[in-house]
Amino acid sequence: MRRVREILRCRFEGSLGSKAISYRVGAAPSTVRETLRRAEAAGLTWPLGEEITDAVLEAALYKEAGTKTGHRRSVEPDWAYVHRELKRKHVTLQVLWDEYIVRHPDGYRYSRFCDLYRAFALKLPVTMRQNHVAGDKLFVDYAGDKVPVVVDRLTGKKRPAHLFVAVLGGSSLSYAEARWSETLPDWLACHVHAVEAFGGAPALFVPDNAKVAVIKACLYDPQVNRSYAEMAAHYSSAVLPTRPRRPRDKAKVESAVLIVERWLLGRLRHRVFYSLAEVNAAIKELLADLNDRRILRRVGQTRRQLFEEIERAALRPLPAERYVFAEWRSRRAGLDYHVEIERHYYSVPYRFAREPIEARITANTIELFHKGGRIAAHLRSSGNGRHTTVAEHMPSAHRRFADWTIERIGREASAIGPDVALLCEKILAERRHPEQGFRACLGIVRLVKGFGRERVNAACGRALEIGARTYGSVRSILDNRLDQKPVKRPEPPDPIDHPNIRGSRYYH
Numbered sequence: 001m002r003r004v005r006e007i008l009r010c011r012f013e014g015s016l017g018s019k020a021i022s023y024r025v026g027a028a029p030s031t032v033r034e035t036l037r038r039a040e041a042a043g044l045t046w047p048l049g050e051e052i053t054d055a056v057l058e059a060a061l062y063k064e065a066g067t068k069t070g071h072r073r074s075v076e077p078d079w080a081y082v083h084r085e086l087k088r089k090h091v092t093l094q095v096l097w098d099e100y101i102v103r104h105p106d107g108y109r110y111s112r113f114c115d116l117y118r119a120f121a122l123k124l125p126v127t128m129r130q131n132h133v134a135g136d137k138l139f140v141d142y143a144g145d146k147v148p149v150v151v152d153r154l155t156g157k158k159r160p161a162h163l164f165v166a167v168l169g170g171s172s173l174s175y176a177e178a179r180w181s182e183t184l185p186d187w188l189a190c191h192v193h194a195v196e197a198f199g200g201a202p203a204l205f206v207p208d209n210a211k212v213a214v215i216k217a218c219l220y221d222p223q224v225n226r227s228y229a230e231m232a233a234h235y236s237s238a239v240l241p242t243r244p245r246r247p248r249d250k251a252k253v254e255s256a257v258l259i260v261e262r263w264l265l266g267r268l269r270h271r272v273f274y275s276l277a278e279v280n281a282a283i284k285e286l287l288a289d290l291n292d293r294r295i296l297r298r299v300g301q302t303r304r305q306l307f308e309e310i311e312r313a314a315l316r317p318l319p320a321e322r323y324v325f326a327e328w329r330s331r332r333a334g335l336d337y338h339v340e341i342e343r344h345y346y347s348v349p350y351r352f353a354r355e356p357i358e359a360r361i362t363a364n365t366i367e368l369f370h371k372g373g374r375i376a377a378h379l380r381s382s383g384n385g386r387h388t389t390v391a392e393h394m395p396s397a398h399r400r401f402a403d404w405t406i407e408r409i410g411r412e413a414s415a416i417g418p419d420v421a422l423l424c425e426k427i428l429a430e431r432r433h434p435e436q437g438f439r440a441c442l443g444i445v446r447l448v449k450g451f452g453r454e455r456v457n458a459a460c461g462r463a464l465e466i467g468a469r470t471y472g473s474v475r476s477i478l479d480n481r482l483d484q485k486p487v488k489r490p491e492p493p494d495p496i497d498h499p500n501i502r503g504s505r506y507y508h
Contacts, residue, residue: 200315
């Protein structure tokens with residue numbers, strides 16, 4: 001405005017012409033003439049009063065700047081409506097301008113329409129500057145501050161609860177939930193509750209590079225936790241982590257976390273909670289108020305209204321079954337074709353013995369995979385150190401052995417003869433665990449095929465007489481035909497006659 005004041009001074013005080021003034025102020029003659037014309041139209045007189053500041057002078061001279069002289073002013077579009085419609089899939093400025101020009105043939109041309117919209121978009125609040133398509137992304141994160149929960153009413157001991165926050169990109173509809181930890185089960189459970197609260201799933205889940213979500217952070221090819229990727233696939237979605245150390249990539253949730261912390265934690269600071277359920281009930285009530293009452297400036301709608309209008313229909317429908325948390329672990333099958341998971345052993349087909357195995361663990365089931373293919377499935381058992389074995393997983397020889405029990409061995413041995421039954425009973429009784437005597441008893445019973453019942457029973461009787469209670473002893477007796485010979489018992493020694501021996505009478 002300094003040049004404008006100099007032009008007016010030269011005109012009214014020096015009575016100079018436009019060309020002379022242009023030399024003095026360094027402006028084109030046409031600029032001088034246009035300035036004088038605007039001053040005359042605005043009714044300005046010289047000298048200007050003290051109340052005429054640079055801002056007042058600029059408004060008086062250029063208040064109609066940007067309008068076309070001699071043309072009718074175009075109908076202004078509803079820029080808030082344009083901004084909301086751009087969040088819909090396949091909607092562009094060209095499409096919206098075509099609809100606008102059909103309704104208002106004398107309206108703005110396309111280039112001016114785009115310029116005016118960009119000027120409107122620059123004035124939006126920070127949380128709305130990014131252009132997010134409806135139903136495209138769900139931003140997730142944990143709040144930095146925690147909610148104290150009293151876990152012991154007697155001592156007043158408190159335990160902090162972590163606050164999970166999720167926000168949809170298109171409508172900024174927010175979800176929050178308190179959990180005891182930030183571990184993988186709690187992380188995935190919060191995602192499941194969030195999509196159920198929204199009534200649909202987004203195309204992408206956008207977390208940061210927390211270890212619970214991303215195993216290996218990388219700008220080009222991040223490695224997502226397998227359970228996390230499986231959860232996203234269950235809802236026909238995918239996981240797209242932000243770039244490492246780039247919080248602006250998820251500015252939507254960063255802003256939402258700040259809003260939620262102020263809206264929730266600030267109002268809950270004086271309340272005392274005795275359970276996690278009480279915290280979540282209070283959060284749900286305040287969150288509904290946040291989504292329904294906090295009006296987004298310049299857009300003219302609440303988060304809930306914006307969600308119902310543009311985003312609900314864009315979300316992907318939820319599957320019929322709820323996602324069940326599953327954890328993946330790498331294992332190796334043992335020589336006995338069993339895999340150890342939390343102190344319990346589960347069988348796989350015997351051909352996979354010593355092979356690397358991937359275990360998918362849920363609350364009720366154990367699924368075992370080899371090179372991507374499922375090879376076994378079991379009901380989950382407690383960690384008692386025992387085995388869960390499927391008969392079809394065993395080799396044929398092992399299956400035949402597994403069919404034998406203590407009761408069956410007793411029946412088979414009794415059918416051969418009483419001496420065989422007695423010998424097998426003593427063998428099983430002498431072992432610390434009866435199963436340790438299974439093979440010896442089975443071997444003795446199977447000797448019938450080669451030697452017959454009578455000889456095996458006789459051999460067992462001879463083994464009992466000489467105290468040889470092993471399979472090898474019975475087999476040796478049969479091989480050497482000792483079962484057909486009587487047992488030589490030692491003759492009793494002659495009585496000793498000596499005067500120092502007192503005899504039985506002495507003790508009566």
